[in-house]
Amino acid sequence: MSKTDFRIERILHAYVDGELDARTKSRLLxxxxxxxxxxxxxxxxxxxxxxxKFSFEGEKAPTRTxxxxxxxxxxxxxxxxxxxxxxxxxxxxxxxxxxxITEDASQTIVLNTSRNEAPHVIxxxxxxxxxxxxKVLERTEQILRQYRNTGAQIEVVANSGGLDFxxxxxxxxxxxxxxxxxxxxxxxxIACSRGLGRLRELxxxxxxxxxxxxxxxxxxxxxxRLTEGWTYIRI
Amino acid sequence: MEIIDRLLxxxxxxxxxxxxxxxxxxxxxxxxxxxxxADDLVQETLMxxxxxxxxxxxxxxxxxxxYTILSNCWKQYxxxxxxxxxxxxxxxxxxxxxxxxxxxxxxxxxxRHAILRLPAGQRQTVTLVDLAxxxxxxxxxxxxxxxxxxxxxxxxxRQSLQKVLxxxxxxxxxxxxxxxxxx
Numbered sequence: 001m002s003k004t005d006f007r008i009e010r011i012l013h014a015y016v017d018g019e020l021d022a023r024t025k026s027r028l029l030x031x032x033x034x035x036x037x038x039x040x041x042x043x044x045x046x047x048x049x050x051x052x053k054f055s056f057e058g059e060k061a062p063t064r065t066x067x068x069x070x071x072x073x074x075x076x077x078x079x080x081x082x083x084x085x086x087x088x089x090x091x092x093x094x095x096x097x098x099x100x101i102t103e104d105a106s107q108t109i110v111l112n113t114s115r116n117e118a119p120h121v122i123x124x125x126x127x128x129x130x131x132x133x134x135k136v137l138e139r140t141e142q143i144l145r146q147y148r149n150t151g152a153q154i155e156v157v158a159n160s161g162g163l164d165f166x167x168x169x170x171x172x173x174x175x176x177x178x179x180x181x182x183x184x185x186x187x188x189x190i191a192c193s194r195g196l197g198r199l200r201e202l203x204x205x206x207x208x209x210x211x212x213x214x215x216x217x218x219x220x221x222x223x224x225r226l227t228e229g230w231t232y233i234r235i
Numbered sequence: 236m237e238i239i240d241r242l243l244x245x246x247x248x249x250x251x252x253x254x255x256x257x258x259x260x261x262x263x264x265x266x267x268x269x270x271x272x273a274d275d276l277v278q279e280t281l282m283x284x285x286x287x288x289x290x291x292x293x294x295x296x297x298x299x300x301x302y303t304i305l306s307n308c309w310k311q312y313x314x315x316x317x318x319x320x321x322x323x324x325x326x327x328x329x330x331x332x333x334x335x336x337x338x339x340x341x342x343x344x345x346x347r348h349a350i351l352r353l354p355a356g357q358r359q360t361v362t363l364v365d366l367a368x369x370x371x372x373x374x375x376x377x378x379x380x381x382x383x384x385x386x387x388x389x390x391x392x393r394q395s396l397q398k399v400l401x402x403x404x405x406x407x408x409x410x411x412x413x414x415x416x417x418x
Contacts, residue, residue: 009390010386010390013386013389013390013393014371014386017364017370017371017389018370019370019371044397045393047400048393048396048397048400049364049365049393051342051343051346051396051400052346052350052361052362052365052366052396053365053366054343054346055265055343055346055347055350056261056262056264056265056347056362056366057261057366058261059257059260059261059264060257060260061256061257061259061260061273061274061277062270062274224289
């Protein structure tokens with residue numbers, strides 16, 4: 001095949017694949033009017049293309065569940081997600097000092113999970129109230145003890161005023177947080193990266209306690225976890 | 236409201252991902268030739284897509300993004316499992332009424348067989364263009380190869396397929412086909 005033939009061949013492939021611009025296409029169509037072999041070649045290519053498509057088109061995949069999505073959403077009803085989301089919205093939007101959604105008088109954390117499912121809990125604090133953060137630490141440890149060896153995952157997310165508890169320059173709970181992180185490998189403390197950025201702009205020291213994650217905005221992280229079906233507790 | 240929008244959007248994307256199963260399966264079957272392998276590849280692709288949905292910046296690219304994942308899963312599969320069955324040992328048989336539309340079925344069998352005999356790169360390229368309907372640029376992006384390579388692979392693979400088809404002069408393709416490969 002000559003270079004010219006090869007070039008024409010490539011143009012014909014592009015033609016049947018709908019890759020030609022309008023101008024090139026019209027030139028080719030005019031040329032093909034007087035070129036029987038080129039017309040036949042285009043037909044052959046089109047035919048090949050159609051057979052490839054036809055040979056596999058309409059194949060039905062076996063029905064299978066998708067654990068990647070169902071496993072996380074299964075233990076959470078749409079109402080639960082909506083309720084959690086509403087609380088998160090209120091917490092962020094109005095600075096509401098809301099109560100824990102699962103707080104009860106007996107001081108026992110009751111998580112809405114079935115017996116076979118490991119709880120995934122996110123505790124959220126957004127103000128600098130010492131008593132609240134003490135409660136966060138108590139609840140965290142309580143859940144960790146209560147659900148020991150069940151595969152439970154606990155995350156403490158702080159934003160806004162709550163960041164004070166995770167910054168080395170302002171926290172009075174450095175040792176407690178370090179102890180929890182060292183003692184339990186299923187607990188994470190997360191500081192809102194956006195909030196830290198704002199504090200940095202104000203000239204404040206934003207160094208967080210060793211072991212605290214500060215890579216993502218709290219809002220994004222909360223949304224992700226809520227979508228995945230984690231239990232949300234606002235302290 | 237932004238949070239609600241994003242949450243709803245994420246759920247919508249998840250549905251779109253799941254809805255792609257059959258299309259992905261057809262392509263995976265063309266690449267692997269094995270229904271069980273194709274099923275596993277698609278399942279893995281969907282799971283990865285669902286887990287990494289937050290990494291998708293442009294929703295317009297959802298389709299191409301999923302085929303990129305499928306392609307990566309396929310590469311990993313090829314690295315993990317060396318083909319142990321000679322393609323010539325694979326028998327292809329028809330299900331259902333063998334007499335009705337037998338000539339078309341025969342062509343389909345041979346086209347499938349011919350596609351499986353193509354080198355992996357050509358097989359991927361020609362099916363992404365002809366079966367999945369991607370443009371050259373999208374295929375280049377999915378397979379991470381230059382557009383020129385896409386065109387060369389198309390040219391070569393179609394040459395091979397045409398040799399197979401040259402032996403068949405049949406009527407129009409039937410509306411549906413039911414095939415099963417057995418060892």
